[in-house]
Amino acid sequence: MDFATFADHAATIEAEPANLETVAHVRSLLEAAGPDLEVVARFVQGRVFPAWDARKLDIGPRTCYEAIARAAGTNVGPDDVETAVAEVGEIGAVAASYEFGGQRGLGAFGGGGGSGGGQDELTVATVSDTLTELAETDGSGSHDAKVDLLFSLFNRCATDEARYLARLVLSEMRIGVGEGTVRDATAEAFDVPADRVERALQVSNDYGHVTVVARDEGLEGLDALTLEVGRPVQAMLAQAGSVTDALEAWDEAAVEWKYDGARVQLHYAPDGVETTGASDGNSGDERPTTRVFSRNMEDVTDALPEVVEFAEAALEVPTILDGEVVAVDDDGDPLPFQEVLRRFRRKHDVAKAREDVAVRPVFFDCLHADGEDLLDVPLTDRHDRLEAVLSSEDDPKTETGASEAPNDAAETGATVTTGDETPEGLSLLWLTDDPDEIESIDADALESGHEGIMLKDPDSTYSPGRRGKRWLKRKPDVETLDCVVTGAEWGEGRRGTFLGTFLLSVRATDTSGDGAFETIGKVATGITDETLAELTERLEPYVRAEDGKDVDLEPAVVFEVGYEEIQTSPTYSSGYALRFPRFLGIREDKTPSEADSLERVERLRSP
Numbered sequence: 001m002d003f004a005t006f007a008d009h010a011a012t013i014e015a016e017p018a019n020l021e022t023v024a025h026v027r028s029l030l031e032a033a034g035p036d037l038e039v040v041a042r043f044v045q046g047r048v049f050p051a052w053d054a055r056k057l058d059i060g061p062r063t064c065y066e067a068i069a070r071a072a073g074t075n076v077g078p079d080d081v082e083t084a085v086a087e088v089g090e091i092g093a094v095a096a097s098y099e100f101g102g103q104r105g106l107g108a109f110g111g112g113g114g115s116g117g118g119q120d121e122l123t124v125a126t127v128s129d130t131l132t133e134l135a136e137t138d139g140s141g142s143h144d145a146k147v148d149l150l151f152s153l154f155n156r157c158a159t160d161e162a163r164y165l166a167r168l169v170l171s172e173m174r175i176g177v178g179e180g181t182v183r184d185a186t187a188e189a190f191d192v193p194a195d196r197v198e199r200a201l202q203v204s205n206d207y208g209h210v211t212v213v214a215r216d217e218g219l220e221g222l223d224a225l226t227l228e229v230g231r232p233v234q235a236m237l238a239q240a241g242s243v244t245d246a247l248e249a250w251d252e253a254a255v256e257w258k259y260d261g262a263r264v265q266l267h268y269a270p271d272g273v274e275t276t277g278a279s280d281g282n283s284g285d286e287r288p289t290t291r292v293f294s295r296n297m298e299d300v301t302d303a304l305p306e307v308v309e310f311a312e313a314a315l316e317v318p319t320i321l322d323g324e325v326v327a328v329d330d331d332g333d334p335l336p337f338q339e340v341l342r343r344f345r346r347k348h349d350v351a352k353a354r355e356d357v358a359v360r361p362v363f364f365d366c367l368h369a370d371g372e373d374l375l376d377v378p379l380t381d382r383h384d385r386l387e388a389v390l391s392s393e394d395d396p397k398t399e400t401g402a403s404e405a406p407n408d409a410a411e412t413g414a415t416v417t418t419g420d421e422t423p424e425g426l427s428l429l430w431l432t433d434d435p436d437e438i439e440s441i442d443a444d445a446l447e448s449g450h451e452g453i454m455l456k457d458p459d460s461t462y463s464p465g466r467r468g469k470r471w472l473k474r475k476p477d478v479e480t481l482d483c484v485v486t487g488a489e490w491g492e493g494r495r496g497t498f499l500g501t502f503l504l505s506v507r508a509t510d511t512s513g514d515g516a517f518e519t520i521g522k523v524a525t526g527i528t529d530e531t532l533a534e535l536t537e538r539l540e541p542y543v544r545a546e547d548g549k550d551v552d553l554e555p556a557v558v559f560e561v562g563y564e565e566i567q568t569s570p571t572y573s574s575g576y577a578l579r580f581p582r583f584l585g586i587r588e589d590k591t592p593s594e595a596d597s598l599e600r601v602e603r604l605r606s607p
């Protein structure tokens, strides 16, 4: 396909305000693309390479301006292009405003993936080949070489070609074509169901390849596409949500710790992998057996040797795992998230960086195990497979802080989908419909230095690239309340010697000091045994009366409490109840007369 034809289609698509019509225009572009379909399906989304491919053009605006200025003639300099972009607001319109083609610089004859010097039509294939060459141009002198290559393209462009070439080069295509549009257009053009196109994209992570398979092999070909060890998949993402949301939506929730690190996808193939790599010329390259990818699918293997060592020690079968890399101190305790990012970015002296800050992987999902793709399998089954691949017979298994079962949860009977022995690197998962258990898991996660918890739908499949409602990251408390403790209950069993449940109250009126309090809820969860012991010691002097397990306390101690919601409630004298209250700490700096008032509670309910 001529690049001018592509540019014509792009202009039509850009001018189209209606979504449905956009799909029809993209469809006709795909149908007309012929042998260039793979490239066209990427270009129309502003992509040069497949999503899984780590190659980048790495062209800054200035390099692009230089190439445009050179093609525009002696009267135009890069500064002029820059000024014009500042005025007009986008590079496409500026590139389209020049008349190119008259220049006979070095690049007009030489580079350009075999272009012949400016007379013949520029093709989509030439643009693709030249941009690929450009992405692979590296080292000293690469700047000039890149400008030459770009110049060789611009110098052959008419108005619309220049507009879309410039936008493509600077990743600013913006003609309103997203993945959904290409999915629907592919489905219509090649008569295949859209959901199967979508599935094919999820496993192959390359729309170029998917459109070609849809056209040439139809539904059978699409359904035969699989994940490939060594080719990264887009990560499934989470939405903010609450325990209430989770328990209302699902019968029970899968609860996991939320590790404060950076996302990694581990690909391990014991016998090495052959990449089929669509048709980008890399077919059949031998790759090392372990690759680690970041959330953006960048290859970060070299920066994280610990993860490679972990994979080689722990895994035996071809595997794709999803997890988090956490920076740890000498005791194995987690360090702030910034530390792990520093390790990710490190290109040189990795051994030294590793001495300064070690990292440890924790995996919470398994996308592929021993030849089997697991994207369509429910979360709990994927977790079982994860545990199985991490537990292969010969592994040395050591308990780590990250994978220890939180005591409280285990003791309150939470279902842990793991056996007795927790393999190293496994993130635990609890299945529960009990808010108290969820609070305990949350408390343990926080106590262990992690961010909190994730709540997941136990039946959910893995949706690459999706930020759905089936993975919830627990929302941090927007507000907290400072409540006076006016009562308590003795705990049960092992906790029989501790006060275990605390009655919370707020001041009845806003004028401080009259000593009237209204109850608003009870906090019983989110408190470790150690803290319970401390709280008991702190509150015992204020016991006014006891009746069985119930304890009446003189208002003296103020708790800072997090909650998910304030509801009206007949249960408490304030007329309100805190939903999922959590103990955050004692406000040692506050007396009861400085605790929050009922008036503030009312204000918080109606912001």
Ligand SMILES: Nc1ncnc2c1ncn2[C@@H]1O[C@H](COP(=O)(O)OP(=O)(O)OP(=O)(O)O)[C@@H](O)[C@H]1O
Binding pocket: 237, 238, 256, 257, 258, 259, 260, 261, 262, 263, 324, 364, 427, 454, 473
């Ligand atoms: N058990 C877990 N399950 C899923 N993700 C986890 C888990 N533990 C830690 N994470 C991390 O939490 C991230 C989701 O949380 P969060 O949204 O806060 O991260 P973010 O990347 O900063 O933001 P966002 O995903 O919203 O852009 C995941 O991408 C992953 O890196």
